Amino acid sequence: MLEVHDLTVRFGGITALDGVGFEVAAGEMVGLIGPNGAGKTTLFNCLTRRYDPDAGTISYEGRDLTAVAPHAIAGLGIARTFQNLGLFPRLSVRDNVLVGAHHRGRAGFFSAGLRLPGVGREERALRADADAVLERLGLTGVAAHPATGLPFGTLKRVELARALVARPRLLLLDEPVNGLNAAEVEEFAGTLGAIRAEYGLTVIVVEHHMGFVMGICERIVCLDFGRKIAEGPPEEVQRDPAVIEAYLGTAA
Amino acid sequence: MSTTKAKVERPASVRKGGGRFDWRWAGLAALLAAAVYAPFQLVPFHVFQLTMVLVYAVALLGLNLLVGHAGQISLGHGAFFAIGAYTCAILLDRFDLPYPLTLPLAAAVAFVLGLALGVPAMRLRGLYLALVTLAIAIFLVPLLKRFEELTGGSMGLTLAKPTPPAWSGLAEDQWLYFLTLAVAVAAFLLAASLLRSRVGRALHALRDNEIAAEVMGVRLSFYKTLAFAWSAMFAGAAGCVYTWVIGFVSPDSFTVNLSITLLAGLVVGGLGSLSGPVLGGLFVMFVPSISQDINDAAPGVIFGLLIIAVMYVAPTGLAGLAGRLIKKIPRKE
Numbered sequence: 337m338l339e340v341h342d343l344t345v346r347f348g349g350i351t352a353l354d355g356v357g358f359e360v361a362a363g364e365m366v367g368l369i370g371p372n373g374a375g376k377t378t379l380f381n382c383l384t385r386r387y388d389p390d391a392g393t394i395s396y397e398g399r400d401l402t403a404v405a406p407h408a409i410a411g412l413g414i415a416r417t418f419q420n421l422g423l424f425p426r427l428s429v430r431d432n433v434l435v436g437a438h439h440r441g442r443a444g445f446f447s448a449g450l451r452l453p454g455v456g457r458e459e460r461a462l463r464a465d466a467d468a469v470l471e472r473l474g475l476t477g478v479a480a481h482p483a484t485g486l487p488f489g490t491l492k493r494v495e496l497a498r499a500l501v502a503r504p505r506l507l508l509l510d511e512p513v514n515g516l517n518a519a520e521v522e523e524f525a526g527t528l529g530a531i532r533a534e535y536g537l538t539v540i541v542v543e544h545h546m547g548f549v550m551g552i553c554e555r556i557v558c559l560d561f562g563r564k565i566a567e568g569p570p571e572e573v574q575r576d577p578a579v580i581e582a583y584l585g586t587a588a
Numbered sequence: 589m590s591t592t593k594a595k596v597e598r599p600a601s602v603r604k605g606g607g608r609f610d611w612r613w614a615g616l617a618a619l620l621a622a623a624v625y626a627p628f629q630l631v632p633f634h635v636f637q638l639t640m641v642l643v644y645a646v647a648l649l650g651l652n653l654l655v656g657h658a659g660q661i662s663l664g665h666g667a668f669f670a671i672g673a674y675t676c677a678i679l680l681d682r683f684d685l686p687y688p689l690t691l692p693l694a695a696a697v698a699f700v701l702g703l704a705l706g707v708p709a710m711r712l713r714g715l716y717l718a719l720v721t722l723a724i725a726i727f728l729v730p731l732l733k734r735f736e737e738l739t740g741g742s743m744g745l746t747l748a749k750p751t752p753p754a755w756s757g758l759a760e761d762q763w764l765y766f767l768t769l770a771v772a773v774a775a776f777l778l779a780a781s782l783l784r785s786r787v788g789r790a791l792h793a794l795r796d797n798e799i800a801a802e803v804m805g806v807r808l809s810f811y812k813t814l815a816f817a818w819s820a821m822f823a824g825a826a827g828c829v830y831t832w833v834i835g836f837v838s839p840d841s842f843t844v845n846l847s848i849t850l851l852a853g854l855v856v857g858g859l860g861s862l863s864g865p866v867l868g869g870l871f872v873m874f875v876p877s878i879s880q881d882i883n884d885a886a887p888g889v890i891f892g893l894l895i896i897a898v899m900y901v902a903p904t905g906l907a908g909l910a911g912r913l914i915k916k917i918p919r920k921e
Binding site: 426445450451 | 778779781782785786787788789790792793795796797799800801802803804805806807808814818860
């Protein structure tokens with residue numbers, strides 16, 4: 337489904353990604369790990385066209401992703417969440433989630449302003465869908481609440497709901513359990529597993545919480561200083577000397 | 589499911605007592621009733637003043653779309669107001685068009701010019717955008733004076749005002765008032781349905797977080813440019829009605845001051861709220877003339893002081909202040 341080859345991104349003198357390549361098959365759940373600054377979020381930003389890679393290719397469902405406009409990514413079935421939340425603070429939780437359905441709607445300035453037939457029908461369908469996702473993630477109670485002032489864990493779920501309403505095939509999660517307590521992490525792992533099956537999702541998840549990543553992913557890719565240093569099933573990567581070294585430093 | 593459906597169609601009737609919508613719709617109905625009743629009770633000069641409040645409110649609805657909802661800035665809104673006013677004046681003066689036809693044409697001209705200027709302007713942000721839009725407002729006055737044959741130059745154009753049809757039995761000031769009220773209500777409904785839709789959400793999303801909005805599929809340049817063009821269209825329509833009401837246009841009515849007054853009025857009235865433009869219209873109409881009575885130089889000073897006061901006391905403008913006061917009224921149930 338996704339093939340990344342030789343991906344290189346440089347910021348001035350710093351090479352954030354250095355010839356990274358890996359593949360993700362449809363339906364897989366892949367964990368992307370590595371110490372801070374390893375290039376994980378940079379990789380996500382390349383996949384969602386926030387950054388232009390200096391070299392390398394990204395092929396998604398046979399299409400060259402680097403030639404796609406940033407706003408068209410959602411339409412191709414790629415949705416993401418953000419490391420430090422990317423919500424719209426002045427909108428209600430429901431409206432935040434509805435923005436996720438933006439690319440599925442057609443209403444334009446004229447048709448919406450004049451309430452042409454079809455606009456209301458489309459809006460009702462999207463709202464029903466958004467409400468179903470809110471219900472599924474236990475957010476119905478806060479749907480009318482502005483997306484600020486809610487607990488961090490709740491806002492993380494709002495972001496997930498927004499991504500799901502976009503009906504993605506590929507879901508990119510950037511540190512989804514960062515800042516959650518142990519019980520919440522466990523709950524989130526359960527929810528994610530169930531949702532993945534329900535929606536038929538392919539998932540790439542960046543996460544530092546090793547228990548979570550190793551428990552939920554079938555395959556792990558480990559980055560360090562922009563290079564891929566290991567790839568394989570969780571139990572293998574966990575024992576990989578290069579990975580241990582990257583995380584703990586060289587034994588003195 | 590069924591409640592969701594009904595809510596989209598008719599918010600007022602579904603919510604049972606005590607909900608926020610009851611207040612709003614009741615207030616709106618009362619306001620409209622008062623607006624219809626007022627011209628029969630006031631002297632012509634006050635009717636004229638109310639008419640101008642509505643004219644400015646239409647222009648501010650457009651400015652609010654751009655500044656309050658899409659989070660962009662424009663210091664050149666008065667230029668599009670002037671374009672609407674002059675389009676109407678020239679169509680009446682040169683082509684003897686019946687006046688109702690001038691409204692869609694003036695709005696269309698302002699829309700097209702807004703689109704043409706919005707494509708380059710909306711690639712800029714913040715201060716740069718403010719400067720470019722300010723430049724539009726500055727350039728317009730000499731431009732209007734330059735094409736004297738069409739615009740009447742510095743002398744401007746004097747036109748006959750629309751005359752009330754015999755069946756209405758209204759005086760001229762009342763007829764102009766009702767024409768303006770009709771345009772204002774239509775503009776209000778247009779803006780309200782736009783903002784409650786997918787388009788409104790996209791504008792709010794790009795205002796709050798551009799990156800996240802784009803990842804969700806909102807095409808930033810498209811929405812910013814169209815918001816600019818639509819805001820220009822509202823200003824153009826308001827300008828056209830202005831020409832109907834005043835019967836005279838001249839370049840000096842549309843200086844940079846107008847643009848700045850409009851922006852100040854919107855900020856004081858309340859950015860991003862639907863009642864903000866109406867309150868802002870009151871501000872634009874009355875604050876300059878009242879302060880002019882104190883001293884010729886007073887309007888600038890009073891504007892500055894009022895904006896600072898609003899920023900401290902009510903950062904969400906008069907509309908936000910009113911909203912907070914209404915929430916404080918204890919409610920039963």
